[in-house]
Amino acid sequence: MGQGSERDRRRRPPWWWGLALAAVLGAWPSAAGAQVNFRVARSFAAGERPTSVALGDIDGDGDLDIATASGDYADPGNVSVLLNAGGGGFAPPRSFAVGDLPKSVALGDIDGDGDLDIATANRESNDVSVLLNTGGGSFAPAQAFAVGSRPYSVALGDLDGDGDLDIVPPTENPTTCRCC
Ligand SMILES: [Ca+2]
Ligand SMILES: [Ca+2]
Ligand SMILES: [Ca+2]
Ligand SMILES: [Ca+2]
Secondary structure, rough: OHHHHHHHEEEEEOOOHHHHHHHHHHHOOOOEEEEEEOOOOOOOOOOOOEEEEEEEEEOOOOOOEEEEEOOOOOOOOEEEEEOOOOOOOOOEEEEEOOOEEEEEEEEEEOOOOOOOEEEEEEEEEEEEEOOOEEEEEEEOOOEEEEEOOOOOEEEEEOOOOOOOOOEEEEEEEOOOEEOO
């Protein structure tokens, strides 16, 4: 990599900054630094103090919906699901209870029935909540799975290659990464 390109790289904001802008404003910065036009941001209510967001076609109608993890020390943990209403709009959030102080949310077909389910990493209850999709944007009550101390993130992937999704919640004290 040449000196000029290294200087350009340092001038650019970190990758997550661009991702946040794109999510809120509906545009993406050009790689060449050309002029970019942004739309006016639109806000949609979710739970208290949302900490994480995941996008996926939750109700299976072909458009992207939103799931956020919310909660703090004063409020119970929950996931808000906002179904895409078209034209950049979303229906009012539906709230589903999860463990305490969820810090991360992920979408994936955990039970293999073709629809997207939800997993959250719950920092204060030291567990992962799994909510199975029952169709139409609704979910069954959360199932809790104990993990290590203070999980702060969650990812889904078929780690053992048996065809189903496994859950990876990195934890603190000590730092570990477990597979459920
Ligand atoms: Ca949808
Ligand atoms: Ca499913
Ligand atoms: Ca289902
Ligand atoms: Ca698996």
